[in-house]
Amino acid sequence: MQTLYWMAPLCGNTRAILPNHHITHFFAVSSPNLDQILDHVDSQSEQNLADLTELLRIPSISADSKFAPEVRRAAQWIVDHLGSMGLQAELIETAGHPLVYAETPAVPGAPVALVYGHYDVQPPDPLDKWTTPPFEPTIRKGRIFARGATDDKGQMFTHLKSVGAWLQASSTLPLQVKFLIEGEEEVGSKHLESFLRENVEKLSSDCVVISDTSQFAPGVPAITYGLRGIAYYELHLTGPNRDLHSGVFGGGVTNPAIVLSKMLAAIIDSEGRIQLPGFYDDVIPLTDREREEFRSLPFDQKAFEKELGINGVTGEVGFTTLERRWARPTFDVCGLTSGYQGEGSKTVLPSRASAKFSFRLVPNQDPKKVTIGLKKLLEPLVPAGITMELVDYHGAPGIVIPLDSPYLAAAADAIEIGFGKRPVFMREGGSIPIVNTFADTLNADVLLLGWGQNDDNLHAPNESFTLADFQRGIRTSAALWDSLAKINHNA
């Protein structure tokens, strides 16, 4: 049976009323075999959710070494789960948290798809802002709330479940799927890059599928064809060897918290322009076509501000909000720590002040050059009585995928089946540093197929994932194996 879907803008409903001559533009056709698979996906929705809930209970916080055993437990859980699907999964040790790898049987003549995802999660702080505890998954208003729900356990899991559905309903897949699930994405994928470089043959594939991004809006599925890069730092300033009484010493001893403020303030000017020497030299500017496409997207500035509870925005002068978020480099302070932070007043001149901050980069900026520029800017600002330590956490350049890739077209067809409408093509402000490495080492196109939504609160309290998106993600993934298999990958 053929199922015809019509894409109503901003709406997920489907109907089949359009005349035949519109088919090439508005209809997607699923193969008869795929229909069975999709039916099977639908029949498993309760079990799929129960399995995800189990995975979300594991506090696999990669940034905090206290949680290392839990990170490992999550990896083992995925190994076991892949095993229960009939796959031979491996837990691969690294110098940090382990990797999980598995693959379905090779299919001669068909392309190979590599699914990349991560099972580690961000720290859940501040805990008191969570309505229900971060590692006790709870369903409210059609969403599952838990740390990692959308980033990335829930999204990554859709591909395991689609492969499971193919194996159960059809016993084979129309192409080979490889899984590479890591546990260090939230701390910079420290050990993944060397693993990729050392295992090019094992991992060889035609496209890499990553679901760790968002739809453009509810009812507007998207393919992300560009990502920003990142350069993340921690700056420690140390003054006197102990906290001092601000009355007895204040004015006579350099205050590291004031110097920190001066340094951070010097990094960006009042027009949102970053002041690092050479920072903009390599930036690829937005094309007129891209700016036009961004402007055509249903982005409501007022609704955006209302949703965030703000009375307006600031940013780099001369750019729209979407341009600033997706395609312009930025500076953000992510954390500040110094002196007394308890209740009330304490008259202290702190011994130390620290900041965590990042630059988001666009293609063709090099994080190493950013570090050089940062040192050039900061070093002359270190006054007498202060020592500076700059920790260079991790860096990755930005990336843009060619818009004419056949894998992008196949993914668009799968989304049309799974979500009931064609996706828009967008860029994303976040970074998935490893995307560059995949593109470089495997010479594969990277498909960023995000099932999340912008209000999923990833990296924040009350992270959630919409149950309908979880289900649509599994359906799309199931359809993706079908549509990718049809590509003549030797063409």
Added chain:
Amino acid sequence: MQTLYWMAPLCGNTRAILPNHHITHFFAVSSPNLDQILDHVDSQSEQNLADLTELLRIPSISADSKFAPEVRRAAQWIVDHLGSMGLQAELIETAGHPLVYAETPAVPGAPVALVYGHYDVQPPDPLDKWTTPPFEPTIRKGRIFARGATDDKGQMFTHLKSVGAWLQASSTLPLQVKFLIEGEEEVGSKHLESFLRENVEKLSSDCVVISDTSQFAPGVPAITYGLRGIAYYELHLTGPNRDLHSGVFGGGVTNPAIVLSKMLAAIIDSEGRIQLPGFYDDVIPLTDREREEFRSLPFDQKAFEKELGINGVTGEVGFTTLERRWARPTFDVCGLTSGYQGEGSKTVLPSRASAKFSFRLVPNQDPKKVTIGLKKLLEPLVPAGITMELVDYHGAPGIVIPLDSPYLAAAADAIEIGFGKRPVFMREGGSIPIVNTFADTLNADVLLLGWGQNDDNLHAPNESFTLADFQRGIRTSAALWDSLAKINHNA
């Protein structure tokens, strides 16, 4: 018999060899009666130490409500002790911890001195850093170690003991002494101010004697004739209604931690000048004489830096370290809080950023005007997307006692007798807010006569008080009643 004392610089030894014509400059003359008193003080030194030890055993920690009965027990102990000296002492209830009040008989024609001190102590934490328990007074290397030894039980007690010596040896004092000893100094003297304002007549006096500060250095007794004031604030900036992913939103949403840095940086310029409008308008500049006196003090800049572990200092251009610490207004950030402060990196655009900071004020600055200037500076710096809340914690103006005060001169004479050398005149960078209230409500000169030393570890583990300073303090106090009584206070 007259005893002549010569003040050897940095040395407490006494001898009587100088010719008579130097007496007006270098000699202090004690009355025959005072000699008997001082002899009596010396004869009582063992008993005085035993009594102090008893008081130090009482854990009168005002900040911790668990210890409220102990705080009261200390107050009652002092009442009883004053009673044993022959005085009618009162335990005066407040809404918090009680006050102790007593007075010696009025002496017509002589000035009235009010002794202010406190019997409450700081919490002793961290307990494991104490060599011997904080409430088991122990003598080592000529010091008594206990919480409250120097701050303020030991120092305050010198005045009770000197009055006791006068009463025992002479049965009368040459002037009236009033005692007001409180139990809430370490928690902000919450109930003292209203008591002062409501009891002006009872407390009326010509000078207020407070021993709750330090000597300039070992062997360099000092009178503190100036204190800085304070204006303390907490600034909260709120941006989006939750922490956001710095990749997804960074560049498009105003970052409160960056705005905070900009604001703090704007408060003080690169030359250490505070940028609040009108901030310096009311500042009384240092006189040439004061600057000269400060320069003559044995202050070793290199040793100061070495002790603090710093390679140099910065501060308001054009002033020395002592000037900056004692007599110039300053700005210090006391605490910073924003975003992620845990281990590792977290890519977050924080919802909130906060700072605690203070201005130290010099006479004649008004904390209320500082608040007005601060708002004038900060309000125009609030950008779109940020709301600002400024909490005004507490303020107190600075104070300087006129250097030509006859009470200061009398105190210097008494120190010359008690310590064997003339005091230096110093200022102090900290604030004792209640000093202003005494000066205002009683219209009295305040004598800050500190017997402590900078390494007494007040507010820290292993607090101590040098036994020799305890003894010298009692002798000085005994001499003070004599020298103050000679002032023609109606002149």
